[in-house]
């Protein structure tokens with residue numbers, strides 16, 4: 246699947262929910278979000294985000310898929326970076342991926358403590374800030390921390406969408422934020438979350 250920016254995503258389909266001109270600012274933000282189900286490594290966007298670990302040396306899940314698809318040059322660049330603390334983000338080239346860049350961020354291992362949500366929010370904020378510094382206009386996120394790190398997808402999707410909307414509000418250079426969900430279940434949860442937040 247090659248992502249085509251003209252494909253109409255769910256958020257765009259919901260856009261007429263804001264017909265009032267007083268909602269122009271808000272509607273412009275919602276129009277920049279899209280949810281899709283599929284493999285993030287196939288997306289032709291400026292940057293995809295990796296849910297990495299603090300070593301940045303690869304792993305399972307989406308991290309493993311990204312390293313496999315990008316090729317061994319990615320691991321070599323990651324070794325030079327020397328790791329990444331939880332909540333922060335680092336950028337590399339995309340190598341053999343259709344995406345030009347990979348933004349590696351490290352989500353929290355879910356513990357049920359208040360620090361979880363702060364750290365997960367930091368992942369989205371710091372990834373988007375790096376996007377800004379690198380002239381990245383289109384960016385795709387997986388569900389950071391929602392695999393082996395155990396973050397409940399309902400809570401995580403709210404943080405992902407709210408943090409992205411806040412960022413778009415003050416940073417208009419981002420043209421599109423995609424949420425790429427591997428499973429139909431997670432896709433449905435994101436669609437549900439966006440529907441609730443828009444209501």
Ligand code: AR6
Pocket residue numbers: 283284285286296297298303304305306307308309310352387388389390391392393394395396425426427428431
């Ligand atoms: N495209 C999009 N989403 C994917 C893909 C893919 N190709 N593959 C998996 N997912 P996880 P985490 C989804 O476990 O919880 C790694 O070993 C997956 O279904 O990849 O942040 C790292 O090295 C899930 O919903 O990341 C770390 O050690 C989501 O991506 C650790 O896992 C995130 O699941 C990070 O754990």
